Amino acid sequence: MKASVKWLGNAAFEAETGSGHTLVMDGPADAGGENRGPRPMEMLLLGTAGCSAFDVVHILQRGRHPVADCQVRVEAERAEQPPKVFTRIHLHFQVAGEGLSEKAVARAVQLSAEKYCSASIMLSKAAKVTHSHELV
Incomplete structure (x- = not known):
């Protein structure tokens, strides 16, 4: 896996993934940013939520469970002093599907x-990572 990041000036950076996708990351105004994109630490949270949501949907689909929707809300806390690492991350899954069982959702979240x-398991080496779910 490869990626590259190029400075665009001030606190903005263009990121390009090995699969050819690009996005702009930017810092807050008090750090010279112009709010042109997500913060790099926000990207870590988005990547973690996306990785886990992918797993949950994939596990449910492979088990032939009728998943129709999956949303993940992430909340995190960071250390107050540099390096301001994540100290706590909580992922809450809202999963829907006609006839989908709570047991199947719980199992999929647990397996993920x-x-x-990979993302949440890696981050759990540095932060307390917790998960919850609801069937909607």
Whole structure:
């Protein structure tokens, strides 16, 4: 896996993934940013939520469970002093599907958290990562 990041000036950077996708990351105004894109630490949270959501949907689909929607809300806390690492991350899954069972959703979230989600498992080495879910 490869990626590159190029400085655009002030606190903005253009990121390009190995698969050819680009996006702009930017810092807050008090750091010279212009709010042109997400902060790099926000990208870590987005990547973690996306990785885990992918797992949950994939696990449910492979089990032939009728998943129709999956949303993940992430909340995190950071240390007050540099380096301001994440100290706590919580992922809350809202999963929907006609006839979908709570047991299947719970199992999919657990498998993602404990076995499949590389991002959340990696971050759990530095922060307390927790998961919850609801069937909607």
